Amino acid sequence: MSTAERYGTRELAGRSDAGEAAGQSGYRPLWVEEPARRRRLPDPVRDAAVRAVLIIAVTLIQAVVAFLCTMAGSWLAFPMVLSSVVSTVVATWGALDVWVTRQTWNQRNGVVSVPSSTARALRRERRRTRREERAAEGRQERIRRHGSAGQLSHP
Incomplete structure (x- = not known):
């Protein structure tokens, strides 16, 4: 070469x-930066996903250890099987936690990827309502200020 x-x-x-x-x-350069193909997961969803992956990994390790202890006839087989069952329940909860966290995040922050998103339309409507309320309050305040200036005596 x-x-x-x-x-x-x-x-x-x-x-x-x-x-x-x-x-x-x-x-x-050692590498060339490329734009990401997909958006990064929101922090709460990513945290839940990492937690779920760790729990599932521990569960799989426990299941393998329980199987090997059972094959070897070890006294540790029964406690490992019980802990594997409990870990399976916890791992299922972890996977559901990712799904629920993702759904909750989408409901609170809106789905950004779809231009005609329902959440975006709701936010737009709320902004318009707030703007109209502020404008009405400003008009009322101006009326009060100008109305009291023409008084001849105090009540």
């Missing part, structure tokens, strides 16, 4: 000092 092939440049083919050339113009 030639120096030019190693450093990925054509300029190095005619040079004798590869170290000097590599320091000057033979730089090639």
Whole structure:
């Protein structure tokens, strides 16, 4: 393999000092950043997913240990089988937790990926209502201020 092939440049083919050339113009980044294909999961959903994966991994390890203890006739087989059953219940809860957390996050923050999202329309409607309420309050305040300025005596 030639120096030019190693450093990925054509300029190095005619040079004798590869170290000097590599320091000057033979730089090639180790990786190239590419845009993500999918959006990153929201933090609460990602936390729940990591928790679920860890619980499921421990459950699978416990199941294998319980199986091997049973095959070996060890006294540890019965406690391991019981803990595997309990771990299976906890792992099911963990997987459901990911699903529920994702649904809750989507309901609270809206589904951003769909342009005609229901949540987005609801937010727009709420903003419009708030804007109208503030405008009405401002008008009422102006009426009160201007109305009291023309009074001749205090009540």
